[in-house]
Amino acid sequence: MDVAARIEKALETALDAAGGEGAPPRLAAAMRYAVFPGGARIRPRLALSVARACGDGDPAAADAAAAAIELLHCASLVHDDLPCFDDADFRRSKPTVHVAYGEPLAVLCGDALIVLAFETVARGATANPARLAPLVLTVAGAVGMPGGIAAGQAWECEPMVDLAEYHRAKTGVLFAAAAMAGAAAAGHEPAPWRIFGARLGEAFQVADDIRDAACTAAEIGKPVGQDATLGRRSAVLDLGMAGALDRLDRLIEEALAAVPACPGAAELKAIVRKQARGFLPKELAREAA
Amino acid sequence: MDVAARIEKALETALDAAGGEGAPPRLAAAMRYAVFPGGARIRPRLALSVARACGDGDPAAADAAAAAIELLHCASLVHDDLPCFDDADFRRSKPTVHVAYGEPLAVLCGDALIVLAFETVARGATANPARLAPLVLTVAGAVGMPGGIAAGQAWECEPMVDLAEYHRAKTGVLFAAAAMAGAAAAGHEPAPWRIFGARLGEAFQVADDIRDAACTAAEIGKPVGQDATLGRRSAVLDLGMAGALDRLDRLIEEALAAVPACPGAAELKAIVRKQARGFLPKELAREAA
Numbered sequence: 001m002d003v004a005a006r007i008e009k010a011l012e013t014a015l016d017a018a019g020g021e022g023a024p025p026r027l028a029a030a031m032r033y034a035v036f037p038g039g040a041r042i043r044p045r046l047a048l049s050v051a052r053a054c055g056d057g058d059p060a061a062a063d064a065a066a067a068a069i070e071l072l073h074c075a076s077l078v079h080d081d082l083p084c085f086d087d088a089d090f091r092r093s094k095p096t097v098h099v100a101y102g103e104p105l106a107v108l109c110g111d112a113l114i115v116l117a118f119e120t121v122a123r124g125a126t127a128n129p130a131r132l133a134p135l136v137l138t139v140a141g142a143v144g145m146p147g148g149i150a151a152g153q154a155w156e157c158e159p160m161v162d163l164a165e166y167h168r169a170k171t172g173v174l175f176a177a178a179a180m181a182g183a184a185a186a187g188h189e190p191a192p193w194r195i196f197g198a199r200l201g202e203a204f205q206v207a208d209d210i211r212d213a214a215c216t217a218a219e220i221g222k223p224v225g226q227d228a229t230l231g232r233r234s235a236v237l238d239l240g241m242a243g244a245l246d247r248l249d250r251l252i253e254e255a256l257a258a259v260p261a262c263p264g265a266a267e268l269k270a271i272v273r274k275q276a277r278g279f280l281p282k283e284l285a286r287e288a289a
Numbered sequence: 290m291d292v293a294a295r296i297e298k299a300l301e302t303a304l305d306a307a308g309g310e311g312a313p314p315r316l317a318a319a320m321r322y323a324v325f326p327g328g329a330r331i332r333p334r335l336a337l338s339v340a341r342a343c344g345d346g347d348p349a350a351a352d353a354a355a356a357a358i359e360l361l362h363c364a365s366l367v368h369d370d371l372p373c374f375d376d377a378d379f380r381r382s383k384p385t386v387h388v389a390y391g392e393p394l395a396v397l398c399g400d401a402l403i404v405l406a407f408e409t410v411a412r413g414a415t416a417n418p419a420r421l422a423p424l425v426l427t428v429a430g431a432v433g434m435p436g437g438i439a440a441g442q443a444w445e446c447e448p449m450v451d452l453a454e455y456h457r458a459k460t461g462v463l464f465a466a467a468a469m470a471g472a473a474a475a476g477h478e479p480a481p482w483r484i485f486g487a488r489l490g491e492a493f494q495v496a497d498d499i500r501d502a503a504c505t506a507a508e509i510g511k512p513v514g515q516d517a518t519l520g521r522r523s524a525v526l527d528l529g530m531a532g533a534l535d536r537l538d539r540l541i542e543e544a545l546a547a548v549p550a551c552p553g554a555a556e557l558k559a560i561v562r563k564q565a566r567g568f569l570p571k572e573l574a575r576e577a578a
Contacts, residue, residue: 017435018433018434018435019434019435020434020435021435022435022436022440023434023435023436023440024434024435024440024443024444024446024447025447026443026446026447027434027439027440027443027446028434028435031434075400079396079397079400082396084391084392084393084396085393085396101446102373102446103373104373104374104442104443104445104446105443105446107368107371107373107374107396108368108439108442108443108446110400111364111368111399111400111403111432111433111439112433112434112437112439112440112443114400114403114404115403115429115432115433115434115437115439116429116433116434118407118425118429119425119426119429119430119433121425122421122422122425122426122429123422123426125422126422129418129419129421129422130418132411132418132421132422132425133411133412133414133415133418133421136407136408136410136411136421136425137408137411137412140404140405140407140408140411141408143400143404144307144400144401144404144405144408145307145308145309145312145313145316145317145320145401145404145405146306146307146308146309146310146311146312146313146317147311147312148401148404150316150397150400150401150404151311151312151313151316151401153393153397154313154315154316154393154394154397154401155313156393157313157315157316157390157391157393157394157397158313158314158315
């Protein structure tokens with residue numbers, strides 16, 4: 001089964017369990033709505049790539065880790081979109097969960113997706129029970145306190161902090177956890193994979209800035225300064241387009257240099273180089289160094 | 290160390306980790322505010338009592354399980370109190386978390402407490418890694434979908450259901466999980482402990498109804514029919530005071546009859562009989578049969 005199919009199947013299995021006998025139908029529907037259809041599933045892809053590089057000796061655990069990371073990503077989007085945070089009406093080209101299902105179900109949807117993530121890793125770790133604790137701790141560290149997504153979001157409620165940095169941290173921490181969880185699922189020490197994942201997360205963010213700026217220039221008159229107006233930092237605004245592209249290359253190189261010794265290191269590096277180009281619109285993609 | 294001290298220490302340890310280096314101070318404070326000072330801590334007491342009845346061979350795991358159950362209870366209170374649900378201003382004689390810290394931090398506080406619960410069991414299960422999966426699954430089942438607290442709350446968003454039943458289910462499920470988690474932490478099969486915990490949860494709810502009715506009658510003119518006005522079922526309204534006291538006795542007896550074979554069964558039953566009387570105001574307490 002290819003990577004995309006493994007991820008969707010693992011997510012389907014998790015959502016099927018959540019929507020099982022006795023489930024309140026609207027919450028079950030809201031959870032599916034939040035998870036399907038997905039975006040690029042880049043975080044679970046990263047988890048599976050690292051598990052594969054580490055030998056993929058326990059595919060069930062790797063699938064569960066990948067699904068858990070994506071479930072937590074989806075949960076964070078549902079809660080971030082709530083009226084008390086971003087008050088966003090659209091996400092992935094459809095109404096956000098609270099718009100479609102109401103605010104109470106959106107709160108519960110995020111809660112239940114968080115719980116489902118941990119349940120999923122517990123179900124997936126049956127063949128190698130000793131791997132479960134590192135998996136749970138990796139995943140929890142990425143979403144909880146003191147340094148996970150909830151912590152990153154909470155910095156927005158603090159006076160006088162550099163919010164832009166925390167926005168960035170929120171992206172990086174789940175990428176780092178994806179890489180670490182993939183390693184943990186394969187029985188490898190997760191910590192050495194943190195920098196690899198974090199650098200890829202930063203690269204993804206820079207590529208996102210580049211895409212936004214490129215679309216802004218090419219498309220329907222959205223003002224170029226919008227990121228600045230909204231108080232968002234953008235690598236393109238900070239460094240210019242050429243500088244941002246250089247920064248992207250450098251982050252990818254730093255990620256590659258941080259790949260720990262493992263059986264599939266060479267293959268993993270080749271995948272990263274290939275996918276990093278896919279981060280960008282075709283006309284801007286250049287060969288990574 | 291006595292049971293109360295074990296529980297507070299386990300909760301302190303968990304909250305210290307959550308508020309560790311780099312934590313956003315206001316979210317860390319909100320989490321402490323939601324957890325301390327506690328109520329009766331009856332759910333974690335139940336978890337520790339069952340772990341003790343099962344031999345308490347791994348006190349660290351039992352403490353972690355007890356703390357996790359209480360963290361999830363606190364998380365559910367924080368989210369239930371939100372404006373989009375009960376819109377409650379006071380809880381445990383102080384302003385609710387969203388009143389004290391704002392709605393964004395209240396959402397994040399609930400999220401982070403859920404995550405911390407799972408992190409806590411993972412940290413507590415190091416001596417016996419094989420016990421972690423049953424612990425995580427027990428805890429997740431009590432709060433997630435299809436049958437946990439989030440599911441119970443979601444039934445309020447469904448048309449045409451008997452909400453009173455789901456309110457009751459929400460109480461029962463966490464008591465059941467407390468008993469099961471205590472057993473799992475001690476290396477016993479959790480499932481046989483479900484009915485014991487669930488019956489105690491029902492008993493606690495009936496005792497609560499009795500306390501409310503007794504206070505209503507004795508005190509400052511709150512109308513006796515308020516539960517009915519608010520669409521809440523009350524054992525006292527349904528059965529009368531004598532009937533409710535009978536029902537409480539019967540639930541306690543059913544709980545006692547459901548205690549699985551274990552080394553400390555006799556001691557556990559004695560504790561339950563003693564504590565069940567403590568559920569009630571002194572003037573209404575009578576010897577359990």
